[in-house]
Amino acid sequence: MALALATNPGGYLLVLAIVLPVxxxxxxxxxxxxxxxxxxxxxxxxxxxxxxxxxxxxxxxQAPLVYILGGWAxxxxxxxxxxxxxxVMLVTAALVVAAAGYFARPLxxxxxxxxxxxxxxxxxxxxxxxxxxxxxxxxxxxxxxLYVALELLTFAAVPLVCxxxxxxxxxxxxxxxxxxxxxxxxxxxxxxxxxxxxxxxxIVLLAEGIRAAPVVAPATFAAGGLMxxxxxxxxxxxPLHLWLPPAHANAPAPASAVLSALVVKGSFFLxxxxxxxxxxxxxxxxxxxxxxxxxxxxxxxxxxLALRQRRLKLxxxxxxxxxxxxxxxxxxxxxxxxxWNGQAWNGGVxxxxxxxxxxxxxxxxxxxxxxxxxxxxxxxLRGIGHAMPMTLFAFGLGGLSLMGLPPSxxxxxxxxxxxxxxxxxxxxxxxxxxxxxxxxxxxxxxxVAPALAASPLDVRASPSRGRExxxxxxxxxxxxxxxxxxxxxxxxxxxxxxxxx
Numbered sequence: 001m002a003l004a005l006a007t008n009p010g011g012y013l014l015v016l017a018i019v020l021p022v023x024x025x026x027x028x029x030x031x032x033x034x035x036x037x038x039x040x041x042x043x044x045x046x047x048x049x050x051x052x053x054x055x056x057x058x059x060x061x062q063a064p065l066v067y068i069l070g071g072w073a074x075x076x077x078x079x080x081x082x083x084x085x086x087x088v089m090l091v092t093a094a095l096v097v098a099a100a101g102y103f104a105r106p107l108x109x110x111x112x113x114x115x116x117x118x119x120x121x122x123x124x125x126x127x128x129x130x131x132x133x134x135x136x137x138x139x140x141x142x143x144x145x146l147y148v149a150l151e152l153l154t155f156a157a158v159p160l161v162c163x164x165x166x167x168x169x170x171x172x173x174x175x176x177x178x179x180x181x182x183x184x185x186x187x188x189x190x191x192x193x194x195x196x197x198x199x200x201x202x203i204v205l206l207a208e209g210i211r212a213a214p215v216v217a218p219a220t221f222a223a224g225g226l227m228x229x230x231x232x233x234x235x236x237x238x239p240l241h242l243w244l245p246p247a248h249a250n251a252p253a254p255a256s257a258v259l260s261a262l263v264v265k266g267s268f269f270l271x272x273x274x275x276x277x278x279x280x281x282x283x284x285x286x287x288x289x290x291x292x293x294x295x296x297x298x299x300x301x302x303x304x305l306a307l308r309q310r311r312l313k314l315x316x317x318x319x320x321x322x323x324x325x326x327x328x329x330x331x332x333x334x335x336x337x338x339x340w341n342g343q344a345w346n347g348g349v350x351x352x353x354x355x356x357x358x359x360x361x362x363x364x365x366x367x368x369x370x371x372x373x374x375x376x377x378x379x380x381l382r383g384i385g386h387a388m389p390m391t392l393f394a395f396g397l398g399g400l401s402l403m404g405l406p407p408s409x410x411x412x413x414x415x416x417x418x419x420x421x422x423x424x425x426x427x428x429x430x431x432x433x434x435x436x437x438x439x440x441x442x443x444x445x446x447x448v449a450p451a452l453a454a455s456p457l458d459v460r461a462s463p464s465r466g467r468e469x470x471x472x473x474x475x476x477x478x479x480x481x482x483x484x485x486x487x488x489x490x491x492x493x494x495x496x497x498x499x500x501x
Contacts, residue, residue, distance in 0.1 A: 011067035021132035055087035074202035083495025104254035160255035172246035186230030193223035234267035238298035253367020292332035298325030303439030347416030354409030358398035361474035383455035397475035399444030409481025
């Protein structure tokens, strides 16, 4: 079956989506200097075009695109696969990476008097490496190759945290690296158990082997637990979140945007792959309830801590912990039985998309504020709305999506999750969703209300309209997801074999 699917029209584009940023990264290293920036910025529109064509191909075929590398079908070879979830995440990654890249031009430009500078060369090279690793995660069809992609993602993301070399950023990066490596060990142990039990790590073949087994071996459940624990550490799900706030808050604004919007989604994406594709139907109510409980704890704990922060970027970082919690509500609502609940599935995916755009916008807005004022202390932001109205408007739109207010994408995501709670009779998850929305309103109000006050404010330099436009465009993207047509929700379900619409 896999070999026949290798002839999918446009399947070769899956390879190109990975190869393009890899080639850009290598060319940037070789060319060096300001050429690294030029190469990265030139390839970003091309990468976005490839992602859009892949998404269109999945929508047109209403089936996953598959490409068999070298013509060797699994288990001897490796398959790349793009279903609906993969396709929309490819497009999201391309948009956010491009926005962060163009926003970062003034921050990471090579000084005119120098042929090359360390930070700019590292930033543009690592950004492309991170993009390539994300595309590998979204397209990989083999659990070991997904492990390799996760490691590449980690080793591209960690240095972005400490590009300025300050002691606090180095400490944050080392803490991030420690959690990521421990998570990798757990993931690899689980993958080894699955390979020892079934002789393959290809997702499709592994799922078939698990389904065909008369009795599911204890090693399979142990592997699922180990891999999930490792991925939760990389996703920073409560209580494994300790590395995230210092890393995201102290990184440069473009890096913070990419880390929050995309990097934590990579490991979440693999948790979804594990329980919906590799081991569908094996998810017990207790295990999925535990994931939902951890997500609920993240929503409440992250939101309360966000309310207590004095720095804007720390507030946004703790908000990421809370918003990631919503992603894990889809597991008790959708993965506990077959056929899966389509409302819960769509709600989880929409939450991942809307959060990516909203959080990227908010981190970039915080970066503009810090550049203009020289700090990001919330207590000293009174009047910033009059000095930087477009920036504050974009921040507010992003906050609107986090709160789940209509007509934002965050509202659509949370509404779908609420509908799933009603359909499944699991009302207690609805209380968590509603409570999280109220708390999100509280920490967004903490920033926006005083910022709108008519108060004199010393602004060092006003941000350029182009960079403000990038921030606003991301916030508008989060808003427009709330107007997604039914066909878009249908695209999200492509590749889900047994799902209740």
